[in-house]
Amino acid sequence: MEQICKPVNMEYKAKYITDDIKLSCYEDKFFKSDIMFEHHMLVWFISGETKIVQADATYFFGKGDIFLIPRNQLATIINYPKNLQPHKTVVMHLTEERLRRFYASHPSNHKPCDHSRSTASTITLYSKAAWHP
Numbered sequence: 001m002e003q004i005c006k007p008v009n010m011e012y013k014a015k016y017i018t019d020d021i022k023l024s025c026y027e028d029k030f031f032k033s034d035i036m037f038e039h040h041m042l043v044w045f046i047s048g049e050t051k052i053v054q055a056d057a058t059y060f061f062g063k064g065d066i067f068l069i070p071r072n073q074l075a076t077i078i079n080y081p082k083n084l085q086p087h088k089t090v091v092m093h094l095t096e097e098r099l100r101r102f103y104a105s106h107p108s109n110h111k112p113c114d115h116s117r118s119t120a121s122t123i124t125l126y127s128k129a130a131w132h133p
Helices: 096-105
Strands: 012-016 021-026 031-035 040-047 049-053 058-062 066-069 075-080 087-094 124-126
Touching: 040 058, 049 087, 087 096
Parallel strands: none
Antiparallel strands: 012 021, 021 087, 031 075, 040 066, 040 087, 049 058, 049 075, 066 124
16 A cells, blocks of 8 residues: 655655554755654664654664554654754554554563553664564
C-alpha cells in the first residue's frame, strides 16, 4: 500500500509504507510541536536531528539513532535538518493491537516489572554508538 499524507506545510512529506510504518521528511526548516502520541512509536533516524522535551528530561537524537517514544505523555518535539540533509525518519506506530499480537506469539518467561516504584517518563534510546545488533 502506498499513501501520501496531506502536507502540514510545504516542507513536510510523509509516505506510508504500510498502515503503521511511514517515512517522514521535513525538507528545509525546523518543525516544532507540543504533542501527545496515541500509540507508542519506534523511530529510526536517517538524517537530521530531533530534540524532545518532556516534563522531567530533554533528549537529543540524530542520524543512526533508534528510539521508542511512549504514548500518552506530553512532549515538545523539535525536528530540524543538519549538514544540508533533511530531517528524515522511519516511524512505526506500535498500536495496542499490534503489541498484543506480538506478545501473544512471543511468550516471555520474564517477571513483570514493579512500575509502582518508577516515576520516570521514559524514552528509550538505542544510539548508534551504544547499540550493536
